[in-house]
Amino acid sequence: MPLHPVIADVTSRIRRRSEDSRSAYLGRLEAMATRGPRRAALACGNLAHAFAACGDEDKARLSRGDAPNIGIVTAYNDMLSAHQPYEDYPKILRAAARAAGGTAQVAGGVPAMCDGVTQGQVGMELSLMSRDVIAMATAVALSHDTFDAALLLGICDKIVPGLVIGALAFGHLPTVLVPAGPMPSGLPNAEKSRVRQLYAEGKLGKDALLEAEMKSYHAPGTCTFYGTANSNQMLMEIMGLHLPGAAFVNPGTPLRDALTRAAAERALQITAQGNAYTPIGRVLDERAFVNGIVGLMATGGSTNHTLHLVAMARAAGIRLTWDDFAAISDVTPLLARVYPNGLADVNQFEAAGGMAFIIGQLLDAGLVHDDVLTVAGEGGLHRYRERPRLEGERLVWKPGPAGSGDPLIVRPVAEPFAAEGGLKLLDGNLGRGVIKISAVKPQHRFVEAPAVVFESQEELLAAFKAGRLDRDHVAVVRFQGPKANGMPELHKLTPSLGVLQDRGFKVALVTDGRMSGASGKVPAAIHVTPEAAAGGPLAKVEDGDMIRLDAEAGTLEVLVDSAAWAARTPAVADLSGNDHGIGRELFAHLRRGIGEAENGASLLGDLAA
Known part of the structure; x- marks a missing residue:
């Protein structure tokens, strides 16, 4: 299907508007890429420090310098339910890399606060600014400059955008986002909302409210409503930084573990040392960001991404405006009803067809760019019409559903919930x-x-x-x-x-x-x-x-x-x-320098200038 003329026009406008900044960014990317693996240029003392704690097998590979090394940046903590599964990921990823002939090291950690905990509290005043702190922490982790690729472990609200912004400062590195998946379904979202309103009216006590909330948020994994965290997962899928179908597989399942191992294997395959070099700075071009906005509109995703997508794009030298969002929304049909846009949760969304169905519909309607670079390799965005499956112990991808598994949750372009997008x-x-x-x-x-x-x-x-x-x-x-x-x-x-x-x-x-x-x-x-x-x-x-x-x-x-x-x-x-209390004094100077909302509310200025 030919690309929709409005989508083509918006993409062209973004490309023209971004020509100078994108060119400067890509110039820096190429300069970094041509240096080759940096470990070869490090002094012996640098190298010894870099792998002093590794086992003998990894140490031998790293000292020879002939095997690719992955830097893991993790947002693990066990207060965020979505991030609790990451506790065991480094061990899984190191073993997978070793089995594939490479190495992997935890390069560093980044802060990861839970907006659900700070909602309505003073701590929420640090939330948005934590995104850019995460970006800087990601840069600190990768600044050791001993890596050939990166694996980013993050899911929730400001964390994924922060990881991506930080990784784009190392745009020459191939980078794969590694999700952990949503928790199993708990109390239905409509019932949770009903209880909250009854409490607000004084018709229920705090004990009843707490019981309902605990039944809603009850296990490891992402919260199951379609908020910013799950919108992040949708974006990483449609923008080509996930393995296909990785977003909404529950944690602690054999398929989830197989996808985690496959992320390490794929990161090793796409380094500059092979024939499928796929740097993140090339993956996230104008087409990828347009695809992300289309996905946001088609699924009724989070309003927070009118900030985050702008900030992520600027880190890659790409200039998005809210007018781009508006133009895309006008021609993008709403294809999903997931709470708060409907009654379903993300597990039900996945069961009804999920991202494989949505992306397939958008491709068939010419509403997204198919000729994009993704971490999945050949096939462009069409690879993301596929769903992962286990055949015995072997991970394979099969064609996704051609039709909706539940028309109350997902619908084809020909019969949308609304003719225009969610925002x-x-x-x-x-x-x-x-x-x-x-x-x-x-x-x-x-x-x-x-x-x-x-x-x-x-x-x-x-x-x-x-x-x-x-x-x-x-x-x-x-x-x-x-x-x-x-x-x-x-x-x-x-x-x-x-x-x-x-x-x-x-x-x-x-x-x-x-x-x-x-x-x-x-x-x-x-x-x-x-x-x-x-x-x-x-x-x-x-x-x-x-x-x-x-x-x-x-x-x-x-x-x-x-x-x-x-x-x-x-x-x-x-x-x-x-100015003071709950750490706010540490952020006072950042508030003074923060940008306006339409430019992404960023602390970091124009990174591509």
Whole structure:
């Protein structure tokens, strides 16, 4: 199928816009690649330190310098359920590399915080900035410069984008992302949401809420809703950094272990020492990022990736804008309904056809580039129509399903859930932002109501509990942007606003902060930029101003006389309370230097300049 003209046009625009920065990036990549394996140039003392702790077999190979060596960067900790399985991965990967004639070493670890633990808490103010800290930690790990390839062990929200940004600074290294898979299904997501709303209304106690939460998050593996963590896995698949079908295989299964071993074997096969050299800086080109955005729209993925994809692309010299997301969304049908866009979880999504079905549909419709470089090798993106299987102890890939296994969860392009993608760009005199339209029912996508202005999520929750929000309104929660307090997620507001919507009120949220990747049924204009702390339009909103949020039309406006609006002085908040406690003082200088949301809210500036 020929490539869709809009997809082709957006790709061309990105390529032209990025020509200078991408060329500079690739120039540096080639210069690093031509040096060959760096171990040969290290001094004997350097080498001895590099493999002092290795066993005799690995030490012999490393000292000869004739076998490829893999650097493992791990985000293991056993507080994140998704990352707990990584405890045993280094042992598995070292053994697999050794059996394939190479070596593997844990090069370093990166921080990995759980947004589920910090949701609604002060620690969430470090969450977004942790992405760029992870990128820097990845660079520290790989700076030993003794590796021919990298294996990145990470799954969750800021961790995968941070690992990728860090790895792109070593764009000459072939790099494979190694997932661990989702936990088995627990309490259905709809029931979890129901219990949360009952608790918000005061109809259930904390014991009942905790019991429901523990039944939802109950085992090793990724949380099973389709938030940022599982959107990461979708992206790594459709962008060609996973082995095909690796994303949603449960941990602790023979297939999962086989895929983990295969990741090490494949990393050895694609080094510069062989005939299939596949550096990450070449895999992640303009086409790969366009494919990622298409996948995000087709599956109703996380709004956080309007930040992360932009930041990852910039690390490769590629300039994405929110207009690119909007143009792609307009022509990409919604093919999946996974909570919060539906009732299914990711295990049910996988059983209904998963990424193999979705990618196959997108390829057949000409909505993604098929001629891309991936870690899977020949066949381009078509390899990702396949699913891994075990035949005895042998890992093989078989064609994925041609049809949907459950039309309530996944559908073909000819019969989508919606004609357009899951995310929408909003623009108007209040700034630019995004909304997860796929989670919002059509009757709730237009809200015109008076503003109620808050400068913290705690203020909004207090007003809800006092009964002051039982009316039509648009809650404006400002001074939540990157510079103000690190741009925390405000997902804790979802149950309370959902209660008000269920009571029949027209409600919406407008904020320069973030919502969770599980943004729910209440229309929420998020990531609004310029942010209030930088003097953006949200700083001029007053209680009672009429605000119009039209998700279908893509507009976000305050309905105030233009002359009166221009004459207003922006409010200035006292942000000194954000400077200390729970480590915030260590990040104060980073907040001052962080970029705006549309440029990825990055601390690292223009890496490809």
